[in-house]
């Protein structure tokens with residue numbers, strides 16, 4: 024692992040937004056799922072929630088360009104279960120839908136802990152989601168098509184959230200807990216260092232108070248030469 028790659032990984036983790044997430048309700052086309060995960064990663068989302076009513080979709084590496092290794096997907100078997108998990112984290116849950124009572128997406132304060140729910144490609148969002156939502160949110164449409172592709176709708180709203188959070192300084196300070204950083208580096212879906220440690224028979228070092236790896240030079244030399 025080169026020092027540049029390690030610095031890049033740290034920069035990525037420093038800008039993760041653990042209190043901004045997507046909830047995908049039965050979005051089942053693999054290319055849409057992959058595009059959604061890629062955008063989520065680009066905006067700094069650390070987690071995405073997915074509700075599956077029937078078969079589970081798959082995030083393929085091609086369109087996702089490897090982003091799927093950096094965004095943790097939490098699977099739920101019902102909308103109620105997903106809302107319970109999001110509400111436990113004190114999130115406002117915004118349901119995107121073209122309803123007459125929906126709020127323009129730029130009128131929302133995304134600096135609050137926020138989950139944005141998107142519906143299935145054909146059927147849209149469920150009645151349960153609409154009933155449980157804190158707000159319905161809409162992206163105005165003035166053309167012939169009635170709706171946007173789900174991944175385009177998500178990118179539009181996520182980049183408004185990114186704009187607001189950047190202006191509020193929320194990308195300037197690391198926001199991931201040390202425990203979560205450790206999970207990503209050593210135990211998570213992309214345990215970058217774990218593999219090298221196992222191969223080289225090295226111990227997993229602890230993280231310091233700033234969430235940086237607290238290892239001696241011998242450990243780093245072994246990692247660099249891996």
Ligand SMILES: C[S@@+](CC[C@H](N)C(=O)[O-])C[C@H]1O[C@@H](n2cnc3c(N)ncnc32)[C@H](O)[C@@H]1O
Nearest residue numbers: 119120141142144147148161162170171173176
């Ligand atoms: C292709 S649309 C589904 C259209 C579906 N026929 C319907 O009646 O909702 C897939 C999802 O993208 C999101 N979406 C698409 N266009 C949107 C818009 N203009 N405003 C808000 N959400 C939108 C919603 O989450 C929607 O459920």
